[in-house]
Amino acid sequence: MKVSFHVNGEARALDLDPRVTLLDALRDHLELTGSKKGCDHGQCGACTVLVDGRRVNSCLSLAVMHEGSEITTIEGLGTPENLNPLQQEFVSCDGYQCGYCTPGQIMSATGMLAEAAEGAPSHVSDSLTGKAELSDAEIAERMSGNLCRCSAYPFIREAISRVAEAEEK
């Protein structure tokens, strides 16, 4: 089946087996291996990408469902020579160890910060309306779809809160 979408701003056209997930399309057909496959079942979050600005588990979505979508992957945020603020803080805070869940954590954090800025509440928000302050509990709750077995959680949240605070200013 033919499908075309934009990945990191670039138009891509593919002819795919309809069973190919968005994750496998990115990794195996577009050779964007930054998005990781940890479980292939939407349980670990390593495959998180943004689709039209929303974070999704790309392993749970078929590529052919994304005709015309704007997809952002970790490769679209920055390069080793030019890290974006979240990427830089993950390095500074040691917000990773093996690095395998890291692209998913960073993509999820990107989506999460945007959701919070739009006023979306979480399970631990005091109120369903109004903008939630990104306390550690808020960040933890909103990031719990992204597992890190190396268990860099405190350092990941430190990195995210530094960026959230900088964005506030």
Next chain:
Amino acid sequence: MSDTFTMDEAQPRLLDETKQGLVGAPLDRPEGKLKVTGTATYAAEFKPEGMVHGVMLRATITRGKVTGFDETEAKKLPGYLGLFHGPEFVRNPAQGMAGAAPVQPGDRVDYHGQPIGLVVAESFETARDAAARIKTSYEQNPGAPVDPAGVELELNEKRESIQGDLDAAMEKAAQSVDLEYTTAGHVAAAMEPHAGIAEWKDGRLVLHGSLQMVRFNKEELADAVGIESDKVHILAPYVGGGFGSKLGISSEHVAAALAARELDRPVRIVLSRQTVFDAVLRRTETWQRLRLSADASGKLTGIGHEDRVSNLEEEAFSEPVNAASRFMYGAPNRVMRQHISRNHRTPTGSVRAPGEAVGTFALETAMDELAEKLGLCPVELRLRNIPEKHPDTGQAYSARALEDSLREGAKRFGWDQRPETGTRREGEWLIGMGVAAAGRANFLVPSAARVTLSADGALVETDMTDIGTGSYAILGQIAGEMLGLPIDKVSVHLADSDLPGASGSGGSFGASSSGSSVFLAARKIREQLADKLGCKFEELSLGNGEVSGGGKTAKLVDLLSDPISAEGKIEGGKTAKSHFSAGFGAHFAEVAVNEVSGEVRVRRMLGVLGIGRVLNEKTARSQAVGGMVWGVGSALHEELGHDPRTGHIVTRDLANYHVPSHADIPREMEVVFLPERDDEANPIQSKGVGELGISGAGAAVINAIHNATGVRLRHYPATPDKVLEGFANGR
């Protein structure tokens, strides 16, 4: 130049004299920029020309024989390339440091989920479809035992140590405890699934593999496939976590190699998460009995630690449950004993801190119970029982931070604010604090590295892996420190089996073993530089590209008309016999327990650890915190479940096997490294850290639950149902 240095006596602390200021510094990981941009390439992320895809077939019986495969339906699929199986296929991954093929069972099935064949197709989707269409026929051998308690147990003499008369000591004791514990089976659950791409190129087998110990892995793969090990080339520059589960070559590496040879095309296999659960070595569940006896002063008179673990026949590994109990505390009367249950569950192997990770649950919570009976502070009871010499071997201890870490931790954590049991309440929440000691034996494993110094800087080369542990960072720091170079002048090339063979990553010995080999290589280069400058080795000083000594100074580049290359090679020696080296520490935890739901929330933790010289304060801290989080996971929610009929793992994905998530872990996970040098450990005076973090961490959480609620929990994980049962039974 590959003479081996043997660690026969304490070495001068050269890294305390050097001036570059790199060793110990909390530097960022040099590969970090690749990891955060998705440009670090893991095992499955290469695409050699013509690569095809494999999916493993797994047994759906517990014991018996494969009698045939029906490929009819699979063959109808365009792009289907075939089914591969045979005598070379392996039953399970090699145990750590095996250096030889794991069991190759032929058509025999020994556990439900065992890999029995490989399906290959042009695309992953077709291979997956084809695998589902293959009909496997079996001759079943029913009645395979899968309940660890349901078989006659095998005494493991290797783990037995008996002194004095424990029964008599228990009888005479002023206070004693005799308690039974169970811990659930665990898995490593590294985020990167086990994977490999195999390709035959110029007469060699090239494997991109997710592996921890390349020096051993090339021997294992060669043995399994039936070729010489110099015909195997393994590359593992980035490994998405291991925690013991990638110590040895696994079924997919052998299968990919065999299929690639037959098809003459590169074959990629990534195990599905479910197959990782089924067919990768897990941590055994345990049953443990812990006995402690003490006199009225709180001096231990007896320690007994008996356990039962599981493994399949023909697996040499057994979880060393009593490991920490043998060296933490002293008592004249002791029984250390292990029985192995041979059953047909998924076989067991090393998972982070084999032994200490589960053994300390029993030892350190029993110490808490004994302290309560004696009316002693749990910190004080531990302080009173620190042995002078290793109770088993009579060895002296090398640097041991047990006493200091308990005292320092108590001070920093606010231990004096610990409430009386069950008295601190915040609404529905009961709050408490717990402590547990930590100990993890430290090893020096043969390791080699090459360092080359040229006008451009230094290059470190070894087949050592970095599985998130920080090898890229610390090996570069050691070389830069020794050669007086800023860190950006040092590059580190790892995990290529054609490079000098390192210890590999396992048992927390990687950083110290491979770090020592880099240190020794650089020390040889320093000797040559001293010669070139014309000064004594002891006078030599290097820093920021300058060489000085004996009143002379030169620019490093001027001394390097040609690059200088040296290989450092180390092995353990007499100090390992004269001294017992281990990391020690103390964990403190504060928890809140919900009286209505039984939920336990960890509010903060502190680990005070003595790990010898810290090589990179940032990566060491991450390792320690990682271990502590694992302690929380095994204390509160990690649990393998098995189908009681077949032994098959039923919690075989990350929704059913609960590793800690962000919401489970507080931000306040503090780690303090005590200043320490372990002179008997190795020439860089460092020790392991990743497994010390987990040792005792879970017990600290469990002891905090008791302080909060008065409930004693001895069957882990301490899920809410067990907490509520504790409430129901009366505190």
